[in-house]
Amino acid sequence: MTVGTEFSPQARRQRSWREIDLRAVAPFAALALLLIIGALVNPNFISITNLSNVATRSAFIAIIAVGATFVISAGDLDLSVGSMVAFVASLMILFMNSGAIADPSLMLAAAVALTLIVGSLCGLANGLITTIGRIEPFIATLGTMGIYRGLTTWLSQGGAITVKSAEQQALYRPVYFGSVLGVPVPILVILAVTLVAAFILYRTRYGRHVTAVGSNREVARYSGIGVDRVRMMAFVIQGLCVAIAVLLYVPRLGSTSATTGILWELQAITAVVVGGTALKGGAGRVWGTICGAFILELVGNIMLLSNFISEYLIGAIQGTIIIVAMLVQRSLARRS
Amino acid sequence: MTVGTEFSPQARRQRSWREIDLRAVAPFAALALLLIIGALVNPNFISITNLSNVATRSAFIAIIAVGATFVISAGDLDLSVGSMVAFVASLMILFMNSGAIADPSLMLAAAVALTLIVGSLCGLANGLITTIGRIEPFIATLGTMGIYRGLTTWLSQGGAITVKSAEQQALYRPVYFGSVLGVPVPILVILAVTLVAAFILYRTRYGRHVTAVGSNREVARYSGIGVDRVRMMAFVIQGLCVAIAVLLYVPRLGSTSATTGILWELQAITAVVVGGTALKGGAGRVWGTICGAFILELVGNIMLLSNFISEYLIGAIQGTIIIVAMLVQRSLARRS
Amino acid sequence: MSGVPEGAKAPVLAAERVSKSFGEVQVLFSVDFDVRRGEVHALMGENGAGKSTLVKILSGFEQPTSGRILLDGDPVTMPANGAAEALGVVLIHQEFNLADHLTVSESLFLGREITRFGVLDKRSMKRQTRLILDQLGTSIHEDALISSLTVAEKQMVEIAKAISRDARVIFMDEPTAVLSRQETDILFGQVRRLRAQGTSFVFVSHKLDEVMELTDRVTVLRDGQWVKTAPTSVLDGEAIAQLMVGRELSTLYPAKHEPNVDEEVVLSVERLTTGYVRDASFDLRRGEVLGFSGLIGSGRTELMEAVAGLRPRLAGDVRIRGRSIASSDFRGAAREGLAYMTKDRKGCGLLLGEGMAVNLTLQSIERHVRNGYLDTRSEAQAVDRARRRFDIRVRDENVRAGRMSGGNQQKLLLAKIMELEPGIIIIDEPTRGIDVGTKQQIYHFIAALAREGRSIIVVSSEMTEIIGLCTRVAVMREGRIAGMLEGEDVNEQVIMRYAAGLSKAADEPLAARA
Amino acid sequence: QETKTIGVSIPAADHGWTAGVVYHANRVADLLMKEHPGLKVVVKTSPDPASQANALQDLEVQGIDALVILPTDPDPLVNAIKEVKRKGTFVSIVDRAPSSNDNSVRDLYVAGNNPALGEVAGQYIKANTPDAQVVVIRGLPIPIDQQRQDGFDKGIAGSNVKVLDRQFGNWNRDDAFRVMQDYLTKYPKIDVVWCQDDDMAVGVLEAIAEAKRTDIKYIIGGAGSKDMIKKVMDGDKMVPVNVLYPPSMVGTAMELTAAAIYDQVPVHGTYTLDATLITKDNAKNYYFPESPF
């Protein structure tokens, strides 16, 4: 997206088309390439059902990755998101099972609110430890990753936590499986989240500050930006995104376990980087991130639909494809 | 000489002494703290057997982390080391089982040589992809992580790969279980590796260049340093360290599988950061890294020896301890 | 000027019809330039004229788009990335080229470390570093980390690095921009010494008096075109300025405008103490231009950052229009209308990876928020306004700040601060790397601000600037305000005496001499 | 009674079945300590072979008279177990046997029967739907998974049952959901899904339900989680049977071990538990609603 740069007369726009756009377009080119490969591998691949399955499935990672785009743009990193999903989902289901509120829809609304609050608090905790505690985000969130995962294991006693009331399950199910005008709800949620995120990142003061903090903290400080506040806020946004992902995750299987969300943090970060945001911080590319999440999910999908790859080698081929996708991107970006 | 510039060199020198030393000492302080806690938790903890057990088994992570210190100092990151261990170990055992050389000791020597070569080549592959391919090391090594892991799964056909010949196992066993003058071999290997690494990092031209490259690539390039060569070499060193870890790993369990080394990369990176090396690159602290590896292993050991912690919560407490250790470090370092 | 033997006048290094384009933007147009053995050759021109680019091309850091480079008369392709040092061609970059994690001696020998049997010979590298630093008369410690040095100290390290090379030609891109007169004199001493041994220098500077004093020949560039090369002795400052700007310059400094004694005191600092600065007290009146002078490391920057709330104070009070400002409360001070312009434009001033708009409005983004979202059109207007007002010259509107010429970066930084429309402005080194034409504009700009009733503190190492602009001057020395000069006392001799510790403020005990 | 210590080393609760193991280990530990006043039972969990080897060392440091171990992955742990055994400690291995499983490694082997888990499922499919097209979801690439696959192949041998595909679902609900969804895209007709684990069965069922596909006759999970047994009990058409692979076997081993060190009975050799086929008729015998699994 180039929203941030199109402030200008014609000459400017032309130039930015060349330089900036090719870089932003690169992930989409890689996506297109994958779609072509997929279509060659299996005719079912390109069917609406399959593509909408893939897009729907990618919702969790995509939404989490949108949050990660903020954290990474601000020059930080959050490794705890995967276990945060498990933790927040556990609390949500436990609350739904607690029967604190009799009316099912009211209960559901309360559970949703609680989830969003818990998610933000988890994010805030990460933010506080990294900024006030001055611990490298990698280590700080590796620590909280252990903490959230441990708490989940403890809450579930190692097993699964399942929504008990069938009525509630039925009420909640459409949030993942339903569709509006033929478009699955999760896809709509991805779109909504991304639009809001793009607006915040490119069109608000806060978004500008995120970029500044991520590209040079000293400059940000000398410009009167509350660096720690901006970073903390990015972690909170990440927490909120995790909570939204949980809101979609719980209705899918109606349950969660200690293994929920394992390695999702790496997938989210990969989506962000494949989407064109640099891990060093600075300019974030929300739309690229979404594209990155699709790419990751598509790669797995193509593997499974193809008939000629040993199941043992899937991991190896997946790795190769990611590297090749990045190479394609780079060479496109260098063309500019 | 001019009058104006007489702010004393003495004052400055003292300042820098303080600053550097306290920061370097901090991880050791955290280690000492843990030793005290451990002694309080369980009287067996402080026994020679236990401590030497802990030190011995920290060998894998410690040695890998020494390599990671180079990569991280040079401003890169290697996420593939865990699966590289599995891959290299598989190849080593397969070679030993191949019976290509009849004489067992000769065979062992050949296997060792092969392991070191394969390790370096794996490292080189990572280095080539990140430098020549210009892909962020996070993504590049996430890709090769999948590749090495996938190849291992394929080699082992989903099962385990085990040293077949009992004779060879017996011959090789002392490399992990033996001791020299009462000191277990792995501890000696840690020491040797660290000494060599410290020498390279602090006493050779190459080490100096690693710091420069990690601190500021442009500056290094303008100083006529072959930046890509230095980075590539750091990945090769990392690969060599992985190979050395494999040389210790194989005699311990005599076997490897597709799950060997999972998450070791995170542990290695944690050890490096807990040891005081910044993830952004620049000054590397090899001794701190070793200390970090001990800290990680000790935390697990204390958990196991204490009998009052629910096993479900171990992950959570481990995470907490790491964060607290870092906080202790930070506050010590800030004292300066 | 010096006794250069006749036969040595052959060019060592020359550029022949060199052109350079970045993408579609051409910045050098068929320029001819040559350096003779044992001469100091000044390269002058407005900001963005292409001086740095030419110098980089001649030292291999950029490759020309067309044209030739001749070394000892033979065409060569300059090896890239500093490898030209092997040919005896060394460049001191306009922007620092030092890595934060290295020490001074490590930086000096980076890329050409001394080893014995493969082991770094730290002792001998330190010894040589000390030797060179002593030659330069600086007390920077050879083991100090680069990150702990001030801007001026870093510049001295860069100079040390260059003269420690066995160079035939040394390019110096604005080496004195951050140096005080004292350091500049030492540097010139070294230049003269090496010139006598046959080393050639190319000296890029905007300081006309230095050029007149040191150099043998002058080349002037304008808008990427060669304008003139002539012996310095046949030119005077005015002539050079005219060649650069292409028009006649009126007086450099505007008329001073002294505020009334009963003008309101807008900023008052009382007994402010930080790690290094002790007991600094001063007042600033409405419409006043107050200068801060002193030697390198005398604590001016630290004092001003503490006043602005960018550094914690250990003791003391800062009041703006009577309202007390808490320690480290940068935003509180900003709300009261105080703005601070850093002199470290690369490290603290500009986001080098972003364009002009983002940088310009970074601190004043509120002005461009409409109904909660950013109005990029209004930002673009602000950019256009700032470019006109500060004469920011770029040939490509979307260029990243890091690729703008040094002087234009400085103007952008100034524009960024002025976007705040502050009532009190602290400017640290306002004209660092700025050409004479623009300098004059900036001086008049400052004077106009003062006339509007704003108050300005100018921290500068350029004595003439302080004297030309300020009605009152504080001289700092070793973390204290050694004297507050007014009226007749604002002249070079008196300021120097205070700065060097030969005169002291009445209430201060005699400082022990080291 | 004299004081003795039993060390119990089991995998960390990383999916439903292992969670059951942890639950039963703790349950039986409490029972045993009540039964034998001098007895101390220490239960330790480890996520992977390397840390389980460490846990063994740590248990040894504490001093134990007997070890009950359910190895995360047996072969890599053989040496570590031998190390314990060499010191004269009574060793019981549960469920996962190393390739050289003799007296030099352990005193007692309580076997869950992995090949049988696959074989029973295979035989059921062969008997009920002899011409079925089957898709298989595997667990993680480790030996026990391979044993189950081999057992399954043996079970369907000699029939028209055709395996369309095998992919890894990592014993994880979400991954199983994903794999199943793609199977449904890839194959227009599937008769039976064998996913050999009840955790994965949850994801599989959800994927089928969402696709509204009616060609799938039934699925077979495995291990006997309470949710799946409930479905069998209730006569769910999609889940007609389950293959028992009880996590409680660790408790059995602990009880036998306690008996051995208190010299009540001589226990040596191999005890193999059946991979019982759970049907609507016998389901209620295996239903433990309070277990986490």
Ligand SMILES: Nc1ncnc2c1ncn2[C@@H]1O[C@H](COP(=O)(O)OP(=O)(O)OP(=O)(O)O)[C@@H](O)[C@H]1O
């Ligand atoms: N890498 C680059 N990419 C694009 N444009 C560049 C690059 N480097 C320099 N320029 C442009 O070239 C022109 C000349 O810049 P240069 O740095 O040579 O000026 P200068 O004469 O040194 O000015 P100053 O006195 O301000 O330092 C400027 O317009 C600048 O924006």
Ligand SMILES: Nc1ncnc2c1ncn2[C@@H]1O[C@H](COP(=O)(O)OP(=O)(O)OP(=O)(O)O)[C@@H](O)[C@H]1O
């Ligand atoms: N004797 C000393 N002991 C410790 N620190 C000192 C000493 N002398 C100077 N310094 C350091 O030097 C800095 C003062 O430099 P500052 O930048 O404030 O001075 P300046 O007058 O602006 O000079 P410059 O032009 O070098 O910036 C302080 O931050 C202080 O830490």
Ligand SMILES: [Mg+2]
């Ligand atoms: Mg310049």
Ligand SMILES: [Mg+2]
């Ligand atoms: Mg200063």
